[in-house]
Amino acid sequence: MNGSAAIQEDFATFVVWALAQLGVDVADQGDGRYVATPTNPQASWPAGEFRYRIGAAGEESLDDEIAISPSGTFWHDVLSRLAQLDPAPQAAPEDEPAGVGDIAEALFAPYVVEDGKVQLGGCRLEERPLLRMTTIPADGSAVNHQFYWRTGEQLSGAEIAAFGLGKLARRLAYTRDARANVQILLEQSHDHAQAAEAGARTLATIVWCKYAIGKIDILIGEAVTSLPFEGWARHIAGGDISPPRFHCSETGRISYHLCVTDNGAIAPVESIATCELTGRRVLESEMDTSSVSGKRGCNDQFTTCPVSGDRLLIDELQTCSSCGQQVSPKSLRGGVCVACRNLRSISKDDPTMARILDIYPELDKWRVWRLAESNEAYILRGGGWWNEIRVTLDLTTLEPLLAEERTRLVGRWRPFPDVEWRRIFEK
16 A cells, blocks of 8 residues: 555554444543443444453453454444445544634635725535545554545545545535435445455545635625635635635736725725826726826826827827827927928829829819828828918818918918818818
8 A cells, every 4th residue: 555645543543433433432441441332322233331442353252341353243243334324434524614604714814905894705615525445454453544536536645634534523414416426436435445455344434525615705885896716625724725816807916905996996906006187096007107297197187199109198288380280299399290290292193192182172283292191180281383281181081170371472371261161171
């Protein structure tokens, strides 16, 4: 046997456990003698209280005292009665959590919820079975216990210790829901029994361990969020399994320290920031930083410059004196934005220009054109024999946003007269 995957127990201690499974309490008299008392006086076996001692191999009982040995008649009778239990002897670790209350404290311990609380939103404890196979050598040496999962895999030494399987107490936890799993384990036990050493006796025991499934509710004011959890109850109570941390999908942060935004969103404290402009507490992902002033604030206080792509506060926008767009002051030079300063020549056959001229054919009288494009508009500059025109059109609809002209004699730009505007742009 692999010692790292088994535990040993002296024969005398195992006898006490076996009798307890049959409803008999044992008191150690301290001189190698024991007094066994039935817990149910109406039970047919044993007939009454009796004294026993652990006998040598093959030793039988005396008139006033029973000798129990691995090969003795009395012990074989005890094993036969244990084998008749339906479905099998049942046990659980002595310090197995008794109920949900035993794991609640461990579940709640890591959480720090500002102005709120944490509570169980639901939890059930399932009794899940393991198989203990006990091999009892005929020579009275220590018995060996090995443990198996439902899948047939043997528990390691570390797993035996983690589940507290070294000390088991009687526990009747058999349920209808567990019947299929128990049957699988008992079928396994026959294979293990056949593999036992010659002359040794075997005993299968169903060991019940609690598995917890539930959710933890975080409540702050009217805001509520739930965190599902599951795991072996013993491991949760002992801190071997950590409760679930809150994961903020917006910021990616994970934490036990939680609070709520002014919008009612529960989030890790590290994910929440205060807007410098409004004083609102919002998610870090809902904040932006101005490329102009460096101020941080809520997204709804920001916009994007259509020509540079910079993010800045709405009230930091300035008007380009050429195209009329609201732009970042960083993109301006002499009041003119970078797009207007970098117009490129474009032919009337260019698809973009052809589309514009198709909609506004009156613009065709200007011979040469230059164009720039922002995220919101087309910026056009047209030149003729005696005057120039500059037009700003919506990028999507081609609706005119601005139209101005100037003559070569007068360098000042002026808006189109209403009559001229209607003639060119209104259909």
